[in-house]
Amino acid sequence: MHAVTAFFLNFIDHAGYAGLFVAMALANIGAPVGSEIVLPAAGALVATGHLPSLWLAIVLAVGAELLGQSIGYAVGRFGGRPFLDKYGKYIRFHHKEMERVEEFFRRYGKFSIFICRFIPVIRGIVGIPAGIAEMPLGAFYLWTFCGSTIFCGGLILLGHAAGTHSREIIDAMRTYAYAFIAAVIVALIAFLAVQRWRAKAQKAQ
Numbered sequence: 001m002h003a004v005t006a007f008f009l010n011f012i013d014h015a016g017y018a019g020l021f022v023a024m025a026l027a028n029i030g031a032p033v034g035s036e037i038v039l040p041a042a043g044a045l046v047a048t049g050h051l052p053s054l055w056l057a058i059v060l061a062v063g064a065e066l067l068g069q070s071i072g073y074a075v076g077r078f079g080g081r082p083f084l085d086k087y088g089k090y091i092r093f094h095h096k097e098m099e100r101v102e103e104f105f106r107r108y109g110k111f112s113i114f115i116c117r118f119i120p121v122i123r124g125i126v127g128i129p130a131g132i133a134e135m136p137l138g139a140f141y142l143w144t145f146c147g148s149t150i151f152c153g154g155l156i157l158l159g160h161a162a163g164t165h166s167r168e169i170i171d172a173m174r175t176y177a178y179a180f181i182a183a184v185i186v187a188l189i190a191f192l193a194v195q196r197w198r199a200k201a202q203k204a205q
Contacts, residue, residue, distance in 0.1 A: 008023040008033050008034070008038055009037070009038060009041050011023060012038065012041065012042060012045065013045065013050065016050070016051060017051065017056065017057065017060050020038075020042050020051075020057060020060055020061060020064070021060045021061075021063070021064045022064070023038055023064075024038070024039075024060075024061050024064035024065055024068070024152070025064040025065075025067050025068045026068065027065075027068065027124050028064070028065050028067070028068020028069050028071075028072065028123075028124050028127070029068045029071050029072055029124070029125070030072075030093065030124050030125045031124070033124075035123075035124075035151075035152075035155075036120070036155065039061060039151075039152055039155035039156050039159065040155050040156065040158050040159030040162065041159060042057050042061065042156055042159060043057065043155065043156035043157060043158060043159025043160035043161075043162070044159040044160065044162060044163065045057075045159075046156075046159075046160050047159070047160045047161075047162070047163040048163065054156070054157075054160055057156055058149075058152055058153045058156050058157075061148075061152040061156065062145065062148045062149050062152050062153070065144070065148040065152065066141070066144060066145065066148065068124075068127070069126070069127040069140075069144050070127070071127070072125060072126070072127025072128045072130075072131065073127040073128070073130055073131040073135075073137075073140060074131060075127075075128055075131060076127060076128035076129060076130060076131025076132040076133075077131035077132070077134065078131075080132055081098075081132065083128075084098060084128070084132075093125045093128065097122070098129055098132075101116070101122065101126065101129040102129060102133070104116070105129070105130075105133055105135075110135065110136070110139040110140075110143060111143060113126060113130060113135070113139070113140055113143035113144055113147065114143040114144075114146055114147040115147075115189070116147070117143075117144065117146075117147025117148055117150075117151050118147065118151060123147075123151075127140075127144075
């Protein structure tokens with residue numbers, strides 16, 4: 001995966017915004033791009049003058065994620081489970097992962113799409129099970145947009161703030177990115193659990 005990520009980092013450095021868009025779109029149809037590394041690198045390229053606009057980088061990254069997720073949703077909606085049987089191995093998504101995501105959908109409803117935007121691997125292919133489940137498009141795009149905006153915007157801004165020190169930041173993120181994302185997920189689940197508990201307590205009264 002590091003070799004693939006290095007390729008896309010080099011691709012963005014040479015192709016600019018087009019490279020960023022292609023990389024993020026591919027990341028959202030199951031390609032092992034390494035978004036948590038690519039996005040801060042894009043922010044650093046803005047800081048060093050390789051890319052001229054910070055906000056355009058964020059907009060293109062979010063737009064690419066929406067495009068990739070739209071493709072995944074269409075594949076799930078029209079290809080269904082037979083698609084997983086035939087091609088799931090190529091995107092590291094099998095029935096075991098499908099069952100896990102379905103349980104997530106049952107527990108947290110449409111908001112689960114937002115949570116999945118912060119889960120490595122799953123964030124790149126969640127559109128497929130959402131399509132299979134025939135999730136309403138309005139909710140799917142709303143939570144995908146919100147989660148992608150926070151994820152992409154936050155990491156690009158981090159890379160931009162790091163500037164010339166981005167290499168040290170990126171190396172550290174290779175080590176700690178998953179721990180950071182896990183902490184975000186735990187915080188979100190804890191928040192949802194508290195909200196449910198409060199709702200049940202109010203009904204009991």
